[in-house]
Amino acid sequence: MPRLCYLLERGVVMKKNIKLLQGNEACVHGAIYAGMNFFAGYPITPSTEIAEVSSELLPKNNGKFIQMEDEIAGMAATIGAAVAGSKSMTATSGPGFSLKQENIGYASITEIPCVIVNVQRHGPSTGLPTSPGQGDYMQAKWGTHGDHPIIALSPTTVREVFELTVKAFNFSEKYRTPVILLMDEVIGHLREKIEIPEVGELEIVPRKTPEVKPDQYKAYEYTEDLVPAMANFGTGYRYNITGLVHDETGFPTNSTKEATRLIDRLMAKIDNNLDDILIYEEGYALESETLFIAFGGIVRSVKEAVLKLREQGHNVGYFAPKTVWPFPHNKLEELSKNKKNIFVAEMNLGQMIEPVKLSVDDRNIVKGINKANGEIISPEEIIESFMEVVK
Amino acid sequence: MSSQIISQTMRTDRLPHIWCPGCGHGILMRAIAVAIEDLKLDKDKVCIVSGIGCSSRASGYMDFNTLHTTHGRALAFATGVKFASPELHVIVVTGDGDASAIGGNHLIHACRRNIDITTIVFNNNIYGMTGGQFSPTTPKGDKGTTAPFGNIDKAFDICSLAKGAGATYVARSTAYHANKMIEYIKTGINHKGFSLIEGISSCPTYYGRKNKKGGAVDLLNHLKDTFVDIKVKDKLPPEKLENKLFMGEFHHSVEPEYTAEYDKIIELFSTGGEE
Numbered sequence: 001m002p003r004l005c006y007l008l009e010r011g012v013v014m015k016k017n018i019k020l021l022q023g024n025e026a027c028v029h030g031a032i033y034a035g036m037n038f039f040a041g042y043p044i045t046p047s048t049e050i051a052e053v054s055s056e057l058l059p060k061n062n063g064k065f066i067q068m069e070d071e072i073a074g075m076a077a078t079i080g081a082a083v084a085g086s087k088s089m090t091a092t093s094g095p096g097f098s099l100k101q102e103n104i105g106y107a108s109i110t111e112i113p114c115v116i117v118n119v120q121r122h123g124p125s126t127g128l129p130t131s132p133g134q135g136d137y138m139q140a141k142w143g144t145h146g147d148h149p150i151i152a153l154s155p156t157t158v159r160e161v162f163e164l165t166v167k168a169f170n171f172s173e174k175y176r177t178p179v180i181l182l183m184d185e186v187i188g189h190l191r192e193k194i195e196i197p198e199v200g201e202l203e204i205v206p207r208k209t210p211e212v213k214p215d216q217y218k219a220y221e222y223t224e225d226l227v228p229a230m231a232n233f234g235t236g237y238r239y240n241i242t243g244l245v246h247d248e249t250g251f252p253t254n255s256t257k258e259a260t261r262l263i264d265r266l267m268a269k270i271d272n273n274l275d276d277i278l279i280y281e282e283g284y285a286l287e288s289e290t291l292f293i294a295f296g297g298i299v300r301s302v303k304e305a306v307l308k309l310r311e312q313g314h315n316v317g318y319f320a321p322k323t324v325w326p327f328p329h330n331k332l333e334e335l336s337k338n339k340k341n342i343f344v345a346e347m348n349l350g351q352m353i354e355p356v357k358l359s360v361d362d363r364n365i366v367k368g369i370n371k372a373n374g375e376i377i378s379p380e381e382i383i384e385s386f387m388e389v390v391k
Numbered sequence: 392m393s394s395q396i397i398s399q400t401m402r403t404d405r406l407p408h409i410w411c412p413g414c415g416h417g418i419l420m421r422a423i424a425v426a427i428e429d430l431k432l433d434k435d436k437v438c439i440v441s442g443i444g445c446s447s448r449a450s451g452y453m454d455f456n457t458l459h460t461t462h463g464r465a466l467a468f469a470t471g472v473k474f475a476s477p478e479l480h481v482i483v484v485t486g487d488g489d490a491s492a493i494g495g496n497h498l499i500h501a502c503r504r505n506i507d508i509t510t511i512v513f514n515n516n517i518y519g520m521t522g523g524q525f526s527p528t529t530p531k532g533d534k535g536t537t538a539p540f541g542n543i544d545k546a547f548d549i550c551s552l553a554k555g556a557g558a559t560y561v562a563r564s565t566a567y568h569a570n571k572m573i574e575y576i577k578t579g580i581n582h583k584g585f586s587l588i589e590g591i592s593s594c595p596t597y598y599g600r601k602n603k604k605g606g607a608v609d610l611l612n613h614l615k616d617t618f619v620d621i622k623v624k625d626k627l628p629p630e631k632l633e634n635k636l637f638m639g640e641f642h643h644s645v646e647p648e649y650t651a652e653y654d655k656i657i658e659l660f661s662t663g664g665e666e
Contacts, residue, residue, distance in 0.1 A: 038475050060660045064653060066474055069500035073467035076460065076497075080440070080471025083458060084479065088471070106461050233456040233472060234479050236435045240402075240451055242459035251405060251451060252459075 017196040023161045023187040024049035024091075026194055027117055028057060030165030031089050033197065034204055036115075037063035038088035040077035042070055042096060045129045046185045047119035050091035071099035075116070079103060082112045083241065085207075085232030087169055091117035093185075094127060097136055097143070104178050105144030106243045109266070111220070111228070113172035113207065115165070117181040119188040120296075120347075122374040131374030132185035134296060134347040138354075140180050141325045147263055149270040151277060152180040152325035156299040158192035163202065164279075164322060170205040171277060175269055176227050182324060184347065186297025186376055210237060219250035222261075226269035270326060278328045282335070284310070284317030290341045290386065292318040293332075293356055298345050298377055305382035316386070327355040336360040341389055345369040345377050400424035400434075402454045409448055411519075413607025415566030415592035415614075419513050420449045422569055422590070423482065426576035427455075438479045440469040442494060444520045446486035446513035446592075463493030466501040469508050477507070477650040480580060487514040487528040491547045495527075502556035502585050506649035509579040512549055515592040523597030534601045553587040554642045560586035561642040566593055567614035568638065575640065584648050591618070591638075 021029065027050050031039075039054040055065040064081075068074040071092055078090040092100060097118045107114055120136045122128035136143075140152040151171050155161040161183065168179040210217050210229040219239040221228045228248075231237030244252035245259045253259075270277065281299070283306060285291060294302040299320040309316045319335055321328050336342060342365050344353040350368045357363040369385045371377050397403065401424065410416050427437060437455040441447035443462035450457040456479070460468045465483045473481040490498050490512050501508060517535060518524040525535030527547045534541055554561045560582040562575035572590050579586035593599065593610035604610060619632065621639035 038471070040471060059653075059656045062657060062661070064474055064657075066470070066653075068467065068470070069496050072464060073470070073497055073500070076464040076467035077471030077474070080458070080468035080473075081475035082471075083468075084438075084472045084476035086475045088475070102461055103464065233438050233458075234436055234476050238435060238454060238456050240457045240459065242451065243461060244459070 019194055019196060020191055021158055021194050022049060022189055022191050023155070023158050023183060024119065024189065025053050026158045026161040027091070027165050027181065027183070028053040029196060030162035031115070031169065032057055032061055032063070033162070033202065034166040034169035035087045036089050036169065037061070038078070038081040038086035039063070039090065040066045040068050040081065040088070041074045041090045041092065042068055044071070044093045044096045046121055046188050047091045047093045047117060049188075050117055050119070071096035072103065075100040075103035078114050079107050079112050082114045083233050085234070087113070087173070089115040089117065091119065093119050093121045094123045094133070094136060095125070097139065101143040105146060105148055107178040108144065108148040108150065109243055110241050111176035111230070111266070112178070112241075113176055113230070114178050115168045115172055115181060116178055117183060120182065120184040122372070128374035130185070132297060132347060132376060133372065133374065134184055134298070135351070135372060136182065137295075137324065137346070137348065137351040140182050147267070149177055149266050150180060150325050151175070151177060151270065151323065152182045153279070153322055154182045154295040154324045155187055155322065156296060156320065158187070158190060159194045160322070161187060162194060162196070166202050166204070167279070170203065173205045173207050174227070175273065176230060177270065180325075182296065184296045207232070209235075214238070218248045220246060220248045222248055222265060226265050226272065274326060277323055277326065278331065279322040280328055280331060281320040281322065282318065285319045285335050286317070287315075288317030289315040289339065290317070290343070290390070291335060291339050292316065292343045292345060292382065293320070293352065294318070294345045295321055295324050295352060298347060301377050301379045301382055302345055304379035305386070308379065309383060309386060314386070314390075324352070327359070329355065329359040332356065332359040339365060342366045343369050343382070343385060345382055347377060348372050396421065396424050396428055399428060400454055401452055405452050408452055410445060411596040413593070413595040413610075414445070415515065415594070415611070416445060416449065416513050418566040418569050419511065419572060419590040419592055420452065422572040423449070423484070423511060423576055424453065425573045426580060429573070430577055430580055432480055432580070436479055438472055438481045439484060440465045440472060440481060441484040442486070442489035444486040444489045444518070445515070446484055447489060449484045449513075463489055464497060465489065466494060466497040466508070466510065470501060470504075470506055473506055473508055474650055474653070481508045482580070483508055483510040485510065485512055487512060487516060487549065488518050488526040491527045491549055491552065499552070499556035502553050502558040502587070504649040505557060505559055505584045505646050507583055508585055509576070509582075510585070510587045511576060512587065512589045513592045514549065514589055515594040515598060517594050517598040519594050519597055523601055536601070549589050550587070550641050557585070558587045558642070559584035559644045559646050562640045563589040563591065563638045565591040565614040565618050565638060567611045568618065571638070578640070582643070584646060
């Protein structure tokens with residue numbers, strides 16, 4: 001068989017941008033596709049390739065890369081660059097994700113668009129730095145103090161890393177919120193063939209900047225869509241950004257009424273748009289008797305297990321949220337009707353199982369398949385857990 | 392004259408400020424405003440970044456692009472702003488605790504990079520916002536609410552720290568020596584590189600009261616009597632230098648600036664048309 005490059009030279013097949021990429025590398029390609037022109041970070045296993053590839057690709061694409069002195073500074077500089085008009089991103093893993101939390105909360109209340117990648121490794125603390133984990137699922141939602149909205153996306157394939165990174169940037173701009181790309185080491189270091197989308201193939205959402213003149217601009221105006229237009233610093237709109245509770249002018253206030261109004265708007269701008277934000281994949285999910293639920297790398301094992309079990313005649317299906325926060329409660333409630341068993345497979349001791357239980361009528365049918373030792377959960381282990389319950 | 396400074400540079404609807412009567416911070420904030428006015432900077436291109444604490448409330452009163460960030464992190468945020476938009480004049484307003492305790496790591500690394508940011512440290516030797524705890528610049532032996540028997544920690548000399556870490560313009564003045572403060576801030580803004588200007592402030596409410604050093608006027612007089620310009624240090628007899636502290640321009644050098652250095656890397660690829 002002739003080699004592909006030979007065929008390409010002859011024009012036999014259409015030239016496509018096909019690459020063999022690691023999840024971490026695909027993340028950077030996706031980010032640049034989405035318009036990322038700023039990256040600030042700090043080296044940490046197993047996310048380091050994201051910083052390395054960014055340091056090489058950004059200056060070639062008129063963007064900027066900076067290695068900061070620590071994880072906290074990486075998050076801060078990412079936000080600072082966004083304020084100055086950049087599409088910016090940072091990447092980290094467990095311990096670094098813990099350190100970034102305060103400034104993630106700052107981005108949330110000040111509504112600065114930015115993307116935070118967390119390539120999850122085993123924890124707590126230093127844990128098993130080179131082994132996968134999914135123990136940061138709850139942290140992605142609740143890691144920073146106080147009530148706040150967050151969007152977190154979790155990819156299963158290298159192509160999905162690319163696409164969800166683009167989505168992460170889009171959501172961050174559209175809803176003016178930090179977005180977490182919650183990867184795991186399985187996907188971060190997995191190599192797969194990926195066809196890089198053509199320019200224009202995927203939607204890119206630009207920042208909504210003010211249409212009014214500077215003297216009429218209210219930085220945190222209560223608009224119909226609840227997402228205020230954002231003026232980039234240096235463009236003639238002089239305003240104040242603060243992590244203190246602020247009114248629609250952007251200046252601090254101690255008013256409990258304004259605090260209620262602000263937090264309500266922050267939550268509602270996400271909750272009102274779940275149709276747009278919630279992304280999931282399902283297979284035989286509605287009709288099956290048994291449903292498997294997983295996210296990230298473990299979806300691969302679940303799909304394999306479902307395939308094998310169905311070959312053996314078992315009526316099983318799967319549901320894989322890609323948007324893991326906010327959690328797709330309504331969708332799962334609908335799917336869970338008439339289920340005999342629901343299994344939640346995750347590389348932790350039971351985190352996503354909690355919102356799953358909240359989504360179903362009978363929580364007794366929900367069982368966990370858990371592992372928190374740095375190993376992935378294999379399809380065989382999933383099948384075994386199923387057999388133990390159904391026999 | 393002064394009222395014009397206020398109307399030109401301050402958000403008058405945000406005044407009066409929250410600082411206690413007799414606090415030195417107002418004098419230091421005015422020095423920044425006068426420096427910006429004197430240099431005729433385009434207000435739309437000035438960005439003031441601050442952290443958390445008494446000092447850091449200054450940003451909210453000043454009519455520029457203002458970013459009031461998290462405790463200790465002002466310089467890290469400012470690095471993002473400046474690196475992304477080098478055409479902005481980025482000025483960081485921070486306090487002694489904000490800059491040298493919780494933000495100490497960011498301070499030394501911003502100095503080391505020599506990124507073109509002007510940092511003004513309002514040093515009142517105490518954590519004022521939280522009610523008078525000792526800070527890294529509280530003199531040894533002095534009292535704070537968390538050092539009721541006297542502080543046993545050795546104090547930081549923020550200017551020496553900045554110089555040692557690689558800042559290319561380092562100066563110190565005080566709330567009493569307001570004109571010098573203005574002069575140094577102007578030099579700092581014009582300097583292409585990382586500049587740090589320490590403004591010794593006064594806190595009659597906590598530091599002054601805890602240490603029985605008197606009220607607002609006494610504390611300003613203390614600054615007047617204690618600080619000696621580094622230029623005359625060698626001309627004074629040793630007995631006149633007893634118990635004195637030094638102010639003035641400690642360091643001024645020209646070294647490659649961070650954003651300009653990075654632009655050279657981008658330049659490598661802007662003509663080559665690589666990937």
